[in-house]
Amino acid sequence: MKINAQRLLQNLDRYAQIGKKGRIGVERIALSQEDKQARDLLKNQMIDAGLKVHIDRLGNMIGIRKGKSDVKPVAFGSHLDTVYSGGRYDGALGVLAGLELIQTLNEKQIETDKPLALVNFTNEEGVRFAPDMMGSHIYAGMADLNSILNSPAYDNPNESVGSCLHAIGYFGDMKPGAIEFDAYYELHIEQGPVLELEQINIGVVEQVQGIYWTRYRINGEANHAGTTPVYYRKDAGFTAAKLQKYIGEYTREREGTVLTTVGSVKFSPDAINIVPDTATFTLDVRSTDEALLKRAQKEIDEFIEETVSEDGLSFEREELVRFSPVRFPLVMTDTVQSAAKSLGLNYKRMPSGAGHDAQMMAHFCPSTMIFIPSVRGISHNVEEYSHDEDVENGANVLLGAVLGRSAIS
Amino acid sequence: MKINAQRLLQNLDRYAQIGKKGRIGVERIALSQEDKQARDLLKNQMIDAGLKVHIDRLGNMIGIRKGKSDVKPVAFGSHLDTVYSGGRYDGALGVLAGLELIQTLNEKQIETDKPLALVNFTNEEGVRFAPDMMGSHIYAGMADLNSILNSPAYDNPNESVGSCLHAIGYFGDMKPGAIEFDAYYELHIEQGPVLELEQINIGVVEQVQGIYWTRYRINGEANHAGTTPVYYRKDAGFTAAKLQKYIGEYTREREGTVLTTVGSVKFSPDAINIVPDTATFTLDVRSTDEALLKRAQKEIDEFIEETVSEDGLSFEREELVRFSPVRFPLVMTDTVQSAAKSLGLNYKRMPSGAGHDAQMMAHFCPSTMIFIPSVRGISHNVEEYSHDEDVENGANVLLGAVLGRSAIS
Numbered sequence: 001m002k003i004n005a006q007r008l009l010q011n012l013d014r015y016a017q018i019g020k021k022g023r024i025g026v027e028r029i030a031l032s033q034e035d036k037q038a039r040d041l042l043k044n045q046m047i048d049a050g051l052k053v054h055i056d057r058l059g060n061m062i063g064i065r066k067g068k069s070d071v072k073p074v075a076f077g078s079h080l081d082t083v084y085s086g087g088r089y090d091g092a093l094g095v096l097a098g099l100e101l102i103q104t105l106n107e108k109q110i111e112t113d114k115p116l117a118l119v120n121f122t123n124e125e126g127v128r129f130a131p132d133m134m135g136s137h138i139y140a141g142m143a144d145l146n147s148i149l150n151s152p153a154y155d156n157p158n159e160s161v162g163s164c165l166h167a168i169g170y171f172g173d174m175k176p177g178a179i180e181f182d183a184y185y186e187l188h189i190e191q192g193p194v195l196e197l198e199q200i201n202i203g204v205v206e207q208v209q210g211i212y213w214t215r216y217r218i219n220g221e222a223n224h225a226g227t228t229p230v231y232y233r234k235d236a237g238f239t240a241a242k243l244q245k246y247i248g249e250y251t252r253e254r255e256g257t258v259l260t261t262v263g264s265v266k267f268s269p270d271a272i273n274i275v276p277d278t279a280t281f282t283l284d285v286r287s288t289d290e291a292l293l294k295r296a297q298k299e300i301d302e303f304i305e306e307t308v309s310e311d312g313l314s315f316e317r318e319e320l321v322r323f324s325p326v327r328f329p330l331v332m333t334d335t336v337q338s339a340a341k342s343l344g345l346n347y348k349r350m351p352s353g354a355g356h357d358a359q360m361m362a363h364f365c366p367s368t369m370i371f372i373p374s375v376r377g378i379s380h381n382v383e384e385y386s387h388d389e390d391v392e393n394g395a396n397v398l399l400g401a402v403l404g405r406s407a408i409s
Numbered sequence: 410m411k412i413n414a415q416r417l418l419q420n421l422d423r424y425a426q427i428g429k430k431g432r433i434g435v436e437r438i439a440l441s442q443e444d445k446q447a448r449d450l451l452k453n454q455m456i457d458a459g460l461k462v463h464i465d466r467l468g469n470m471i472g473i474r475k476g477k478s479d480v481k482p483v484a485f486g487s488h489l490d491t492v493y494s495g496g497r498y499d500g501a502l503g504v505l506a507g508l509e510l511i512q513t514l515n516e517k518q519i520e521t522d523k524p525l526a527l528v529n530f531t532n533e534e535g536v537r538f539a540p541d542m543m544g545s546h547i548y549a550g551m552a553d554l555n556s557i558l559n560s561p562a563y564d565n566p567n568e569s570v571g572s573c574l575h576a577i578g579y580f581g582d583m584k585p586g587a588i589e590f591d592a593y594y595e596l597h598i599e600q601g602p603v604l605e606l607e608q609i610n611i612g613v614v615e616q617v618q619g620i621y622w623t624r625y626r627i628n629g630e631a632n633h634a635g636t637t638p639v640y641y642r643k644d645a646g647f648t649a650a651k652l653q654k655y656i657g658e659y660t661r662e663r664e665g666t667v668l669t670t671v672g673s674v675k676f677s678p679d680a681i682n683i684v685p686d687t688a689t690f691t692l693d694v695r696s697t698d699e700a701l702l703k704r705a706q707k708e709i710d711e712f713i714e715e716t717v718s719e720d721g722l723s724f725e726r727e728e729l730v731r732f733s734p735v736r737f738p739l740v741m742t743d744t745v746q747s748a749a750k751s752l753g754l755n756y757k758r759m760p761s762g763a764g765h766d767a768q769m770m771a772h773f774c775p776s777t778m779i780f781i782p783s784v785r786g787i788s789h790n791v792e793e794y795s796h797d798e799d800v801e802n803g804a805n806v807l808l809g810a811v812l813g814r815s816a817i818s
Contacts, residue, residue, distance in 0.1 A: 194638065
């Protein structure tokens with residue numbers, strides 16, 4: 001049995017019109033009017049597909065398809081929100097492939113043993129409201145709902161998650177997590193170049209990397225670039241450059257076991273003829289191995305402390321994010337691998353470099369993810385693209401894995 | 410003979426009220442209403458002091474005091490304009506000490522052999538209109554007046570130097586450079602920490618450093634920090650960090666013979682979880698030795714080219730400023746040194762790290778500068794400060810040097 005690829009691609013294109021940006025891109029920020037439009041369409045499509053739709057108090061949408069047995073449903077889905085100037089696949093693919101899966105089962109009049117649950121999580125991207133992966137975070141019981149509902153918009157302190165949920169009509173009455181899941185599958189684009197480079201059809205996602213984000217601010221002294229002798233300078237920019245170089249080399253010497261990135265740097269006063277008094281930069285450290293992750297953070301912190309002290313400067317350090325790595329159970333990844341195999345697709349067991357709802361759901365029920373190739377690894381970008389054939393393959397693997405899991409043996 | 414320190418300090422304070430900013434600072438942008446007010450006050454004070462005032466077509470103000478002989482006047486002065494959030498000494502000191510010198514000679518009824526010329530140059534700072542040192546640039550015949558008059562404001566393309574000169578009533582009828590000078594002296598604050606650190610009263614300025622400004626843009630590729638393997642990255646930020654570190658070490662290894670500074674750095678897209686696709690940074694290179702200056706620029710350019718190429722990236726390079734070093738003649742610096750000596754002040758022969766009108770005037774007539782200590786080297790800042798005693802010493806040295814030069818032997 002296979003999904004209807006044409007219908008899925010048409011549906012992806014239909015959602016891509018809601019918040020269309022650029023040639024093929026989408027901008028559909030969580031809890032915006034565009035998000036509401038996409039949610040309304042999904043709700044109607046869920047109802048048309050015979051699902052019973054539940055909305056929880058954080059706006060998470062769960063559509064239930066009954067099974068032969070009244071047990072916990074096998075869940076699958078992702079999110080409909082995007083980043084600013086985002087793509088049409090990141091999020092929507094997992095939701096719409098899930099819908100397609102149900103439409104296919106309906107057409108073939110197949111009733112699964114276990115019920116099925118199609119999920120659209122609220123605010124995975126965290127563009128206007130912190131934290132990201134918000135809906136799954138709460139659904140999995142990892143944070144307090146009320147404090148999240150009060151979380152203000154980055155760009156407008158008068159708007160909160162709660163007020164925006166009310167405004168778009170998605171403040172539901174179900175307690176998040178009230179419907180327990182037998183398992184959770186998430187089909188997603190890789191958002192990296194590996195599958196395409198290695199000509200692999202399917203990524204069987206075994207783990208999600210842990211992520212540590214830290215912001216450093218090096219404090220020196222602003223001085224005239226022409227009149228201040230070198231021995232008198234406290235050049236925050238020079239010190240920061242040494243730290244950035246160390247961080248760049250750190251990951252290159254460890255051949256991918258730990259990824260370290262400096263993505264943002266700001267100088268002050270940032271003038272051509274003034275020695276900078278402050279240099280602020282961010283550090284993104286990721287690894288699937290928590291020990292390596294912690295060691296990297298510690299070694300980098302030590303280097304920063306020593307270097308700043310040697311240079312006679314001072315620094316501040318702000319921890320922004322600390323997510324531990326997540327390992328998906330073999331019993332889950334094996335269902336994905338078997339589905340890929342039986343479809344004659346080649347696959348690669350791999351980690352996810354990005355964060356996803358599935359890593360939160362892993363704390364709630366057995367979970368895993370299915371990756372398809374991203375052209376040139378481009379994502380979080382209006383040019384994000386995956387080939388139609390890969391979209392089809394991914395949806396068929398999702399179908400196969402869900403059918404495997406939903407059978408009561 | 411000495412100047413009247415109290416009168417000079419009071420006059421400095423009077424001008425500091427025009428565009429007052431902060432506790433003791435000033436913001437008096439060239440060709441602004443504040444500049445007009447300060448110019449009007451100076452014009453009246455020049456007339457009161459018996460000077461014949463000439464305004465040239467770029468608004469440069471020259472007040473002539475007759476001498477016993479009808480020869481070229483000995484000139485001295487500086488500028489009344491400031492940077493945004495500037496100080497009360499940078500520029501105004503040289504003009505007002507010159508005025509004080511004339512008032513002192515008037516009181517003592519002393520007629521010098523050569524005539525004297527007090528000068529206020531237009532737009533030394535170049536805050537709203539390029540280039541800086543504009544008035545002296547044109548007075549010395551180093552650029553075309555008409556193209557400078559058409560130079561638009563950075564912040565408003567509808568305003569030009571010419572239109573603003575008309576608006577404040579300082580578009581004069583004298584051809585710039587029409588009054589030739591026997592010599593040009595400029596008293597100025599050091600704007601660096603050296604005199605204060607070494608407890609020196611007077612800087613005898615032998616040279617002005619050459620200045621090269623260049624902007625580099627390193628081009629890489631934006632990629633997800635979590636999903637992009639190291640071997641696939643084109644991290645413009647990492648490459649830029651290596652270049653910045655090299656530039657910082659370059660000057661430190663050369664112990665002040667060449668100063669190199671990276672004052673401005675910008676990443677794009679400048680996000681914590683995105684490998685930056687571009688890193689733009691500026692290079693400020695200075696030296697009193699043109700050969701060293703050129704070699705530094707060449708060696709840094711070569712290192713940038715090699716490193717960027719090794720990293721598989723590309724770069725662009727934009728030359729912003731190329732000023733050659735200027736050496737002031739011994740016959741001029743010796744008059745300053747003698748004046749300091751005869752006042753019992755200690756002095757240091759030193760270069761100027763910053764650019765000044767005197768470096769332009771050096772192409773027009775024998776020129777030099779006198780520096781007094783800047784507290785903590787702070788300048789281009791509302792907290793710019795020099796002790797009253799140093800202001801007094803500087804003005805007395807100016808008086809002594811001008812008297813030395815104005816005698817016909």
